């Protein structure tokens with residue numbers, strides 16, 4: 001088991017990573033406070049409940065995007081309120097990223113915050129959604145419109161949960177791992193390149209290393225820019241400008257990980273065209289994505305190359321990464337390094353259309 005501890009903004013976040021890390025983690029962190037478990041229907045809670053004695057409330061949600069809304073948040077808050085939960089009590093959020101985002105928002109809002117323990121059960125949840133302090137639910141047709149920054153006190157990435165995760169969901173999470181490797185961690189890149197087979201086969205030892213390095217990378221960024229106010233946290237959006245546009249154009253048919261895998265390739269092409277890095281970076285990115293079973297071309301995810309520049313612009317201009325009329329985007333400078341760039345959507349689209 002590996003442990004990470006980081007002071008983020010206004011408190012400590014402790015992360016336990018490894019197969020079987022749940023038991024020692026819970027033994028260490030749960031004090032005498034009462035425990036509410038908010039969990040996803042698809043995840044068997046037996047393993048968790050065996051180690052938590054003082055569960056006073058269990059809220060079971062369908063999970064996924066379907067329950068990621070403000071009504072679910074109010075439902076959780078109402079359950080906490082009716083049982084008289086106090087700020088010194090704990091909420092354990094057990095599920096994928098959509099569930100930890102939703103339960104995290106409820107934990108942040110209830111009495112201005114109770115102890116949040118995230119137990120992610122997807123790879124994406126482990127390496128991305130559970131440790132960065134962003135909580136949110138969808139509103140209207142848009143993702144993550146209502147939310148706050150609220151750091152969990154503890155994250156337990158117990159790899160046992162990944163045993164039941166369907167392969168496409170698992171591969172989704174690998175796209176975010178590749179993002180960390182290419183933007184900020186050449187060591188992780190080498191590791192993935194040399195151990196792709198083991199990682200794809202969910203070898204526990206390799207996974208522990210990969211999840212550890214990914215969370216370490218994410219926390220290093222979150223710590224420097226917890227509220228996304230400096231031009232630092234934008235690096236976590238690498239591949240996401242085009243990736244989100246792909247998700248929107250496909251009406252969310254294309255999964256997040258597959259969309260950002262393709263997004264990273266086109267954003268790397270844009271960076272190359274603008275002189276930020278050499279062409280071998282894009283080639284190595286494409287090679288690694290292939291090794292890990294991820295798509296690299298628009299047609300691989302069912303998006304036509306015939307989509308017009310106007311259509312791309314309409315979708316990208318609504319992006320949360322807009323600052324006034326400028327788009328703030330991270331650009332690779334090499335494998336494992338990056339720098340921020342700002343450009344208008346028109347400038348971005350002009351180069352992008354040459355890559356399509």
Ligand SMILES: NC(=O)c1ccc[n+]([C@@H]2O[C@H](COP(=O)([O-])OP(=O)(O)OC[C@H]3O[C@@H](n4cnc5c(N)ncnc54)[C@H](O)[C@@H]3O)[C@@H](O)[C@H]2O)c1
Nearest residue numbers: 042064096097098121122124125128129132134161164165
């Ligand atoms: N807060 C953040 O910083 C952040 C970062 C990235 C993504 N997100 C959010 O995370 C969500 C995506 O997360 P996700 O990829 O985990 O998807 P998800 O939460 O929708 O879960 C994916 C699917 O896996 C199932 N599942 C979960 N754990 C399982 C397990 N152990 N075994 C079998 N099935 C299991 C779920 O029921 C669901 O059908 C999105 O809503 C996204 O906006 C948040």
